[in-house]
Amino acid sequence: MFDFAVGRTNPETVPVAGLQRAARDAIANEYAELTDYHGKLGHPGLRAAMARRESEREGVDVDPDQLSLMNGSMQAVTLVAEALTQPGDTVICEEFTYSGTIGAYRALGVDMVGLPVDANGMRVDLLEAKLDELGQARKPKFIYALTTYQNPTGVNLAVDRRRQLIDIARRRDIPVVEDNCYGDVHFDGDKPPALFALSDYDKIIYLCSLSKILGPGLRLGYLYAKPDLLDVILARRHDAGGNYLAAAVVAELYKDGVWELTEALNEALKVKKNLVVDGLAEAGADVCVTSNPTGGLFVWVRFPDDVDQGKLLRLTAERNFRYAPGANFHIHGEPVPYLRLAFGHVPDDVIRAGMPVLAQCLREARTSNEALRFATLFD
């Protein structure tokens, strides 16, 4: 089975012994706390560890008391919309964005208005015109942006665009939700700065996660915001708080920081990412171009417009090759000529064997023999 459908972490590098030791010690030290509720912020030790994570990455102070642990960043994505929107309200986001966000926001009745994405991320240069077009009646309740290692495209929002985004949002008094859930799955180059590190704008809502650097089964994410806005958002939280056991175990695991473990895991992920990118460059240069992300769990693949997508799904299914169609990530579900490969959990040899399979399926699903008309994802 060539399973590239869902964004998952690497089962080969789970720190099994470390988690076992952490669980033993956390249960020994904090068993009494398991019999209690811990409010809407959650485990103090994990909040401190996550504040330290953010502070060390971003070079600014982060107050653990402005950080609320969530059941994965997905709870935070949903909660922000629950707290800040009513059905019919508008939200600005990238035209291509996380399928989970699209599903949640659609179900909540949010009217998603997209901005195109290019190699430098969201086209922030188009934002003001879009806001003018929407007018006061449809003024967005917030701007949702996957700023770094964007899902699905893999691009980073350029620093000048980050500054421009904050500047416009502040002038127009619109909250910005920065979803940085892939932020520490980093392979190459500089880490792009988080918005909160660039500005003291008090309506930046920052979401992050441990799902991508440790495992989604831990369901540990967080939301970080200035006190007034944090209060508004947490007033809509009615789940009696997050999972204390999981938080205690991971706080113990990370008691000396997140970086050593994270970097070791990223090494293995970078190998997988390169196997996808190089594999498709070698086996499929005639039928696709790919992203080459500097982080994250996905490669975004553009194929010719003449590919019959129904046929592609059938052909790949016959050969046990699974991927996520581009339409899943388009805010209006349009059948765009892209697909997403999630490589994090796929063994190296399966990636090696899989790329020629995908290339051949793409070839067979074409309805013409024309040469590629594009050289990059965004031509």
Next chain:
Amino acid sequence: MFDFAVGRTNPETVPVAGLQRAARDAIANEYAELTDYHGKLGHPGLRAAMARRESEREGVDVDPDQLSLMNGSMQAVTLVAEALTQPGDTVICEEFTYSGTIGAYRALGVDMVGLPVDANGMRVDLLEAKLDELGQARKPKFIYALTTYQNPTGVNLAVDRRRQLIDIARRRDIPVVEDNCYGDVHFDGDKPPALFALSDYDKIIYLCSLSKILGPGLRLGYLYAKPDLLDVILARRHDAGGNYLAAAVVAELYKDGVWELTEALNEALKVKKNLVVDGLAEAGADVCVTSNPTGGLFVWVRFPDDVDQGKLLRLTAERNFRYAPGANFHIHGEPVPYLRLAFGHVPDDVIRAGMPVLAQCLREARTSNEALRFATLFD
């Protein structure tokens, strides 16, 4: 500190070694699953264990695939209202009910309409008249009932009332949400049957929890419903699923069933319950009557109408005695002459010392010297 405010389990009886072993084995066996998502139902092993728990208690088959693990039953309480109501919609519940439910439903704009509670639970005999009074325009979207060891009153809904409740709900086509989160904190007598064990009515939504028999810090509860209704409710769930680590640990802990451990914990809780009931009977018979629940984590205390509740709060605070005022559990926040004592986490000797303190505060907070005008909670 005499801390009787919040419903918590007993830190003295947490199965520390059992949890440590379970964590070690769960991480060893299921580390790869931690790198994955597990859908809206959640960990198969814990669902099987919880289906077995329900089936063994209730004597009917329970399908684990109709059971969705939740982040505590509180997530389920909230989710049901999110899925089945719009702001302004009506829900029927007991006039006294769980403060967390009241807070969540109020925040969601639910119009809670109460039925009185007596020694046999919700006054189901008044339900039809209430429904007629509400009419079609305010027809309730569901009936929410804490059927067993009701929080805060401690009463059980009598079996004939359970049957009557189902009968009326079925005839009127109204879903019934049975919140049985205290169901296995059992001290004496028969366990009252769950509604789903009495009827095949397809709009019974059953909520249960491990927070009360193991610990709220585990955030493990579940929702059990027939497939059509389950689908409707889970369509509103957007948190990428429950906590797999906590579920795996507890599934391992309960691999041979829940009863042995539960009964051991209940032994200790029953001692505490009796210390509260007997302690107030001895020290405070002139100023209060109490419930004597056959299960659950609370004793409900009725005091004379002439108690100055502000003064009572001040006096108890001065003596480091904390309790939950009755108003917290009244759906409209009325300052009723009741208070709730949560005894689960209070050491036995603190309970012994605390009851005379409470009795004395009640005495001092009275504004008259009249004899008690009531002999029971519900006169």
